Amino acid sequence: MFLLDGNMVARREVARGMFVLSVDAPQIADSVRAGQFVNLGWSPGPLLRRPFSVYRVDGDRIEVILKAVGVGTAQLLAMMPGETISCLGPLGHGFDLSPGPTSVVLVSGGLGVAPMPLAAREARAAGMHVTWVHGARTADELCTEADGDEVIWATDDGSQGFAGTAVAAVPDADLVLACGPNRMLASVASHWPDAQVAVETYMGCGTGVCLGCAVPLERGGYDRACKEGPVYRAADIDWSMLPAHLPYAISA
Amino acid sequence: MFLLDGNMVARREVARGMFVLSVDAPQIADSVRAGQFVNLGWSPGPLLRRPFSVYRVDGDRIEVILKAVGVGTAQLLAMMPGETISCLGPLGHGFDLSPGPTSVVLVSGGLGVAPMPLAAREARAAGMHVTWVHGARTADELCTEADGDEVIWATDDGSQGFAGTAVAAVPDADLVLACGPNRMLASVASHWPDAQVAVETYMGCGTGVCLGCAVPLERGGYDRACKEGPVYRAADIDWSMLPAHLPYAISA
Amino acid sequence: MTVEMSVEVGGLRLRGPVVAASGTFGYGTEVPLLERRALGAMVSKGIFLRPREGTPPPRIVETPSGMLNAIGLQGPGVEALIRDYAPQWAGWDFPVLVNINGETAAEYGELAARLDGVPGIAGLEINISCPNVEQGGLYFGNDPRAAAAVTEEVRKRTDLPVWVKLTPMVTDIGVIARACEAAGADALCAINTFVGMSIDLNTQQPRLSFRTGGLSGPAIRPLAVHLAHQAARAVNIPVVGIGGIFRADDALEFLIAGCAAVQVGTATFANPRAIAEVNDGIAAFLASKGLPSLSDLHRYLPRD
Amino acid sequence: MTVEMSVEVGGLRLRGPVVAASGTFGYGTEVPLLERRALGAMVSKGIFLRPREGTPPPRIVETPSGMLNAIGLQGPGVEALIRDYAPQWAGWDFPVLVNINGETAAEYGELAARLDGVPGIAGLEINISCPNVEQGGLYFGNDPRAAAAVTEEVRKRTDLPVWVKLTPMVTDIGVIARACEAAGADALCAINTFVGMSIDLNTQQPRLSFRTGGLSGPAIRPLAVHLAHQAARAVNIPVVGIGGIFRADDALEFLIAGCAAVQVGTATFANPRAIAEVNDGIAAFLASKGLPSLSDLHRYLPRD
């Protein structure tokens, strides 16, 4: 875990209202694994840091992908290159992509695309064939930066690719990885109990000390999304107790 | 009184660490009188607005002069041209420069120079001869934009002009106008009871509703700096009860 | 869609649920920018029987998302208020309540009697966050008996609607709320400021000349929503929610938490159009949810 | 200039005045970035006799300059704490206090007895902001008798230093402070979080599953400084100031207001180096004022 003041160096739009920020954060870029996240702070900014999956790594830079869904994300997107963002990370426990499976499907809804480029990189390094399934409400909300051996688009309104949810478009594979609104992940869990899913919760600290990020478990009790998670075996979560109405979920 | 979202169009340095911001605010630029102020707000910014004298007017633009003395002023100076500042004003009761006197001295210490360019303009319009007396600790803290028929510099360390306070350098005149740390104004009051001084207080609203900006009066009771002030007849203020330790006073 | 925003609060019909809070709106004569059409009512700056000079400066200090104030209830006294302001209020199209203050229950009663029947004065708001000199300076609002005594005294001396403004720094606001209800209050206002202190590191003394001040602003909003909710659960008269309302969403939290109306204070300092924006935002929210009137808004008031 | 920063607080000598607050630092094993040299002491997450699952999510919500939390005192219970954490603490170079919680005074007493003499445990902090099941759920900390009863019970069952952590939502914190002092507390900690509520406009329900939560962070600092000051004026034992400390200047407000030491909580979430920065900033301030030691700092404690 590192705490770095990173220079925000660039921003690009990858779907309607969806942007990628690049931030200089060498030690984090070096050590981050797919599914891990960074907790970002800036000044003047909100009191608490904001958690974001690391989207890509480019040399000394990490990238995060986001939309403006509230005060913090709006401020991040209003920043100019050259401004400083404090980066705490890498945090949490990412996807397990150790060699073994021969094929993997990366399923994402909306901003759930965030951890997938790193997952694709690691899966390929482990010798897997990567199918990328990405869904959104409509064509112009699809993140254009697809990164799979095979790519399947899904839109609720049928405006591009498969007409329906990303989950409904998933082909057979040895391994399923998913990220998106908790509602979507609950549906993944019912199809593929062994899928690895990256969940979202409100977070206080991101480092395991506040117990704010409770993930209700099937076996009873709670885990910390920031420490034991955010990636879980889908069937291990008690989905009925995980809130589905976080802002991110609304906008996805 | 107007409430305008003004575009910040330019910034220039006029002394070490002392800057002038230009903000588009047509109705305020049109109607402001010397000694009046604007209450500035921005987002994300502090809860309360920050009061600043109008320094100059340039077409549709008003100018304010400031140093970074705390959170709010630091944020203002970190802004880029193109950002928006909410301007409430003109506020308060400025200098009385109706025709009559033939000569006026404008005495300022440090940032107390703020209301003087407008005062010089109005005094000249009323046919007065304007002497500009401006003091600071040292030469590079003097605001370089002098604007009088005659200009007297004063520095505590003697590095430019008169060695000593601005007050000590004041020549004879019909009228004395002063602005600066409250400590300095108290000294003006003891020399020229009829001087017009612009005082500073903490302000809540700037519009007369909160009673936060109390100015203790010689005759007892309190006036509102934002409504009856900020300009007073020097001898009308009970200087012993007016705090002298506001940040602005420290930095002047 | 036009939304019915009027509401009946403790004997007064307000055209909208947004009221200007005492001490943050002067006597209603100062803020020219405000769109008055949006004002449900106004509460005037707190008044005593006699004129008061107030406290020496500094009187205010900013804190994170809030401010402390110690104005000391500066004011001209009730006679000047009746002479200088009430006649103006009589011509306005929204009701004006006077915020009354005293050092003994009898003083509150005298004020009530003096203000009763004066044209322009639509109601009284009792500020019980005043030190009770007969009880060694303890706030009236901290003790259910003292709060009830003041309310009763005022109730006896006037036919005007009586709102009682509760103090937040109590162990159980429900107890005080019920005591005031039983003593004849027509509505309760929750809450007044919290006592706070800020220290100047240079002088190593409090920043405020009065040492302590009342904390207002968004910082206290979650506390205020909770206390207003507790008060609303405890009584059957309307509760007016106050504390840190800057935007319509903030006001809606109080309304959903069981308040009949809200007051906006500190926000007016930062944004002289705050009251209008809050009012219009509430109407827009109701419209977006398809609710024809404010009274159709769901109130969250479990009585467990 | 090196400044002497050590301080004696309620039976413990701390190398510096900055303590990690309960519930914001886990069991001290999680935050790797912190420069531990700056820790005066640490208070562990609140513990009950038996394991507790805690409340369902959402457990936290951000508010202006603050946050609400309702963790529900999730924890492994005292036996697991003694087994898993105390042995680690025994090797650390700063004292660890355990924050103890119960539903009856007897439960607090049992916890104290169980923790007494365990290597690695340097002291106890009694969290009296717990509902007293024998008193219908009223907080122990709201009633001087209940607060004293808990303190006495714990005092009887342990030789460890006993700190009592006061709850802020009381009419007069001085009364509770004196009751705890008389019952044998070695130090007082002021304050715990304030109860608050935040409402989700979409669901028209509280955002927290527990409905209410504790407000912490800079929003409450002016209130906390006032309450810590009131407590420090009321008693002769040391008071540890808590509430919204993010920077050294904030801590200095509490120290000048009469506190012997401070605790830093929420700040650690935003800045994992906060404790070190606060500690170093206090030393720098003392040096800049030419004060050789923390004990030379002026305390502002008028007893009028």
Ligand SMILES: Cc1cc2nc3c(=O)[nH]c(=O)nc-3n(C[C@H](O)[C@H](O)[C@H](O)COP(=O)(O)OP(=O)(O)OC[C@H]3O[C@@H](n4cnc5c(N)ncnc54)[C@H](O)[C@@H]3O)c2cc1C
């Ligand atoms: C492990 C993890 C990884 C994430 N990765 C991404 C990502 O790559 N891209 C992305 O756009 N978003 C991501 N999110 C969600 C993102 O953190 C929130 O959208 C963001 O915090 C909202 O902040 P705001 O100030 O704009 O919203 P506001 O609603 O104004 O925030 C208010 C509070 O709610 C919290 N909050 C709001 N929404 C969420 C949410 N969905 N999840 C967690 N906390 C929330 C904020 O942190 C803050 O405390 C991730 C969340 C988690 C937990």
Ligand SMILES: Cc1cc2nc3c(=O)[nH]c(=O)nc-3n(C[C@H](O)[C@H](O)[C@H](O)COP(=O)(O)OP(=O)(O)OC[C@H]3O[C@@H](n4cnc5c(N)ncnc54)[C@H](O)[C@@H]3O)c2cc1C
């Ligand atoms: C009528 C009037 C005109 C002014 N004109 C100018 C000017 O032209 N140029 C200039 O640089 N400054 C001027 N000031 C002072 C300026 O308002 C303060 O320096 C500024 O508010 C400090 O804000 P901050 O956030 O940087 O400081 P902080 O110390 O962080 O502010 C904290 C709080 O203190 C208040 N405050 C701090 N210092 C002062 C002060 N000296 N006067 C009033 N409130 C203060 C702030 O408004 C805020 O509420 C004027 C003040 C008044 C009352």
Ligand SMILES: Cc1cc2nc3c(=O)[nH]c(=O)nc-3n(C[C@H](O)[C@H](O)[C@H](O)COP(=O)(O)O)c2cc1C
């Ligand atoms: C400067 C100031 C003066 C106040 N004066 C009074 C007063 O005279 N009487 C009163 O009952 N409340 C007074 N209040 C309290 C407000 O009416 C209101 O209850 C409180 O500020 C919380 O609301 P807010 O956060 O919207 O400001 C005052 C508040 C402020 C900030």
Ligand SMILES: Cc1cc2nc3c(=O)[nH]c(=O)nc-3n(C[C@H](O)[C@H](O)[C@H](O)COP(=O)(O)O)c2cc1C
């Ligand atoms: C997430 C969280 C958990 C907490 N858990 C406890 C606890 O278990 N026991 C306790 O006495 N206080 C607990 N507190 C209160 C803090 O110790 C502290 O008193 C409070 O947060 C105010 O300080 P701060 O503003 O610096 O955070 C908790 C606070 C937070 C934010």
Ligand code: FES
């Ligand atoms: S966010 Fe604090 S423990 Fe996970």
Ligand code: FES
């Ligand atoms: S600043 Fe509010 S009355 Fe002057």
